[in-house]
Amino acid sequence: xxxxxxxxxxxxxxxxxxxxxxxxxxxxxxxxxxxxxxxxxxxxxxxxxxxxxxxxxxxxxxxxxxxxxxxxxxxxxxxxxxxxxxxxxxxxxxxxxxxxxxxxxxxxxxxxxxxxxxxxxxxxxxxxxxxxxxxxxxxxxxxxxxxxxxxxxxxxxxxxxxxxxxxxxxxxxxxxxxxxxxxxxxxxxxxxxxxxxxxxxxxxxxxxxxxxxxxxxxxxxxxxxxxxxxxxxxxxxxxxxxxxxxxxxxxxxxxxxxxxxxxxxxxxxxxxxxxxxxxxxxxxxxxxxxxxxxxxxxxxxxxxxxxxxxxxxxxxxxxxxxxxxxxxxxxxxxxxxxxxxxxxxxxxxxxxxxxxxxxxxxxxxxxxxxxxxxxxxxxxxxxxxxxxxxxxxxxxxxxxxxxxxxxxxxxxxxxxxxxxxxxxxxxxxxxxxxxxxxxxxxxxxxxxxxxx
Numbered sequence: 001x002x003x004x005x006x007x008x009x010x011x012x013x014x015x016x017x018x019x020x021x022x023x024x025x026x027x028x029x030x031x032x033x034x035x036x037x038x039x040x041x042x043x044x045x046x047x048x049x050x051x052x053x054x055x056x057x058x059x060x061x062x063x064x065x066x067x068x069x070x071x072x073x074x075x076x077x078x079x080x081x082x083x084x085x086x087x088x089x090x091x092x093x094x095x096x097x098x099x100x101x102x103x104x105x106x107x108x109x110x111x112x113x114x115x116x117x118x119x120x121x122x123x124x125x126x127x128x129x130x131x132x133x134x135x136x137x138x139x140x141x142x143x144x145x146x147x148x149x150x151x152x153x154x155x156x157x158x159x160x161x162x163x164x165x166x167x168x169x170x171x172x173x174x175x176x177x178x179x180x181x182x183x184x185x186x187x188x189x190x191x192x193x194x195x196x197x198x199x200x201x202x203x204x205x206x207x208x209x210x211x212x213x214x215x216x217x218x219x220x221x222x223x224x225x226x227x228x229x230x231x232x233x234x235x236x237x238x239x240x241x242x243x244x245x246x247x248x249x250x251x252x253x254x255x256x257x258x259x260x261x262x263x264x265x266x267x268x269x270x271x272x273x274x275x276x277x278x279x280x281x282x283x284x285x286x287x288x289x290x291x292x293x294x295x296x297x298x299x300x301x302x303x304x305x306x307x308x309x310x311x312x313x314x315x316x317x318x319x320x321x322x323x324x325x326x327x328x329x330x331x332x333x334x335x336x337x338x339x340x341x342x343x344x345x346x347x348x349x350x351x352x353x354x355x356x357x358x359x360x361x362x363x364x365x366x367x368x369x370x371x372x373x374x375x376x377x378x379x380x381x382x383x384x385x386x387x388x389x390x391x392x393x394x395x396x397x398x399x400x401x402x403x404x405x406x407x408x409x410x411x412x413x414x415x416x417x418x419x420x421x422x423x424x425x426x427x428x429x430x431x432x433x434x435x436x437x438x439x440x441x442x443x444x445x446x447x448x449x450x451x452x
Contacts, residue, residue, distance in 0.1 A: 023223035024216040026190040027183070028072050035076065036180055036215070037069060037172045048167050055081050057114075059137050059144040061122070061152050061161070064169025067214030070147035073169075074118040083114040083143065089121060098132045105142045115142050122146030123155035130157045137163050171213020178204045180215055181222050197226045199237035206242040221245045263291075264299055267342070272307045276346035283342050287335050297323035300341050311351035311426035318344055349426030357419040364414060371411030404438050406446035 029035040032042065032052070041048035051058065062070040071087070078085035086101060105115040119125070136142050137160070144164065148155060152166050172180075181204050184191035203225070211218035225237050225245035234241075263286050270278035286296055301319045308315040322341035326334035380390035395405035408415050422432040 022220050023184060023191065024067075024219040027180070027187065027219055029069070029076065030079070032076055032080070035069060035072065036176050038073075038169055040170070041167055051165075052077055052080055057140060057143055059142075059164045061146045061148060061156065061164045061166045062169055063148050063150075063152050063166055065149060065171050065213060067211070067216035067218075068169040068171060069215065070169060071118065071120060074116065074145045074147070077145070078116045078118075081114065081116075083116045085116050085118065087118040087120065089119075098129060102132070102136045102141065105136065117142045117144050119144065119146045121148065123148040123150040123152075127157055130160050134159055134163070172215055173213070174205065174208040177208035177211055177213070177215060177218045181207060181218060184219055184222060192223070192226050195226055195230060196235055197229060197237060198235060199225075199242075200239070202239040203237040203242040206239050207246060210243075210246040263289075264296070267296075268299065268303055268307075271303050271342060271345045272350065274346050274350065276343045279342045279346045280339060283335075283339060287331065287338070293326050293331055293334060293338065294323070296338060297326050300338060300345070303345050304341075306355045307350055307352055308345055308348050309351040309354040309428070310431055311349040311353075311423060311428045313427060315345055315348050349428075351423045351425050351428050353420060353422050353428060357421070360419050364417070368413055371413050374408065374411065376407060377409060401445055401448070402441035404441040404445065406442050406448075 032049075035042065038048075040046060043049060050056075051060075062073060064070060074087075075085060077083075086105075088097065088101075101117060105117065122130075133142075133144055137144050146156070146164070152161055156164075181199070185197060185199060186193050188194045199222075207218050207221050207225070211221065221242070222237075222245075225241050228241055228245060229235065229237055263282055267279055267282035267286065270282055283296065287293060297319075301316070301323060304315040304319040319341045322337040325337035328334070329337070375389050376391065376393040376395075378385070378390040380386045385391075393407070395407050397403045397405050400406075410417055420435075422428040422435065424432065
């Protein structure tokens with residue numbers, strides 16, 4: 001219904017869908033018994049099932065990927081609890097509409113009517129719009145149910161989030177999607193039953209696989225496939241028809257949302273764990289979903305310095321070259337350069353010694369005084385500076401034995417501090433031996449200085 005056509009008291013759902021509506025809309029479950037998936041929330045004794053059965057008035061947030069039944073679940077709750085159901089989208093509505101809804105819901109509450117306000121894509125509301133809900137949610141004037149594909153911890157105001165229960169919905173399994181497709185094929189009232197269409201197992205499995213847990217996408221693809229079949233005088237949906245209807249696998253990915261961070265995290269951790277196959281897979285997931293390839297290239301360069309370091313210092317140059325290749329070639333050709341870099345990083349020896357060392361330096365800078373540079377390390381280009389002992393006792397490394405002078409180069413408060421501790425991986429093993437040699441030479445030169 002339209003919010004502005006009818007009072008909220010009169011609304012009890014969207015009513016039966018037109019035969020011209022998309023198949024996914026027509027097949028929308030009307031009861032909990034028809035609802036498929038989310039057993040972790042709706043199974044016997046599970047939290048959301050208990051809340052519905054007890055008519056718990058708490059507001060809630062449904063968080064999950066597209067096509068998992070967030071809107072449907074809100075409608076079923078309204079039907080089960082005999083509440084008025086008002087729905088609007090955060091994309092289309094502003095604070096004026098929010099306040100109008102609140103006023104009408106408050107009037108309805110005075111007559112003993114309960115109102116469920118369902119806000120789709122609630123994460124798109126700004127702070128002021130989200131704050132407008134707070135007093136009405138607190139007073140129980142409305143029962144707010146928000147739906148979001150984004151992590152509520154980042155996208156929903158803390159004040160509003162603290163007044164809502166968050167339920168995490170999961171993408172449907174392939175078996176669950178196939179069950180929905182079979183139901184749609186058999187249903188003559190709302191589905192495709194009157195078309196006399198059958199589907200072989202491979203066709204349904206193809207649609208379910210390509211839909212990536214999105215029931216809406218799967219049902220609408222089935223609708224397209226059925227139309228293709230009848231248009232060609234066929235009565236059996238084949239794998240070829242299903243593939244033609246889907247065109248392209250649905251990749252659950254949001255370049256600015258949680259998927260963006262989850263997938264790059266999976267790529268980075270696969271590289272760190274020397275899993276070249278997984279690293280290639282996650283790289284492909286990002287690039288094929290339309291992620292900015294230069295963002296990926298920057299993160300790959302970061303992996304080279306954070307997790308490979310001096311164990312294989314050539315990795316940094318390889319990654320910078322891959323970045324340049326991507327910039328020069330673009331997609332899809334440039335993706336191969338990133339793939340090459342990712343495989344090399346995964347198989348290269350690993351060290352975070354430089355990363356750890358620099359972190360220790362940052363910590364010392366933060367917690368210690370900004371000590372002046374020791375006088376013997378300062379340049380003395382003027383007479384005054386020389387008179388102030390700038391550069392005094394400086395030892396020119398090229399003039400001493402082993403080219404390592406026995407002088408302290410850190411501030412006095414940090415004298416002897418050791419930051420870089422090389423591992424025994426790759427080139428760093430040789431660097432560790434060189435550091436031992438430097439310490440030995442330095443100690444020998446210090447003994448010579450003491451003997452003079």
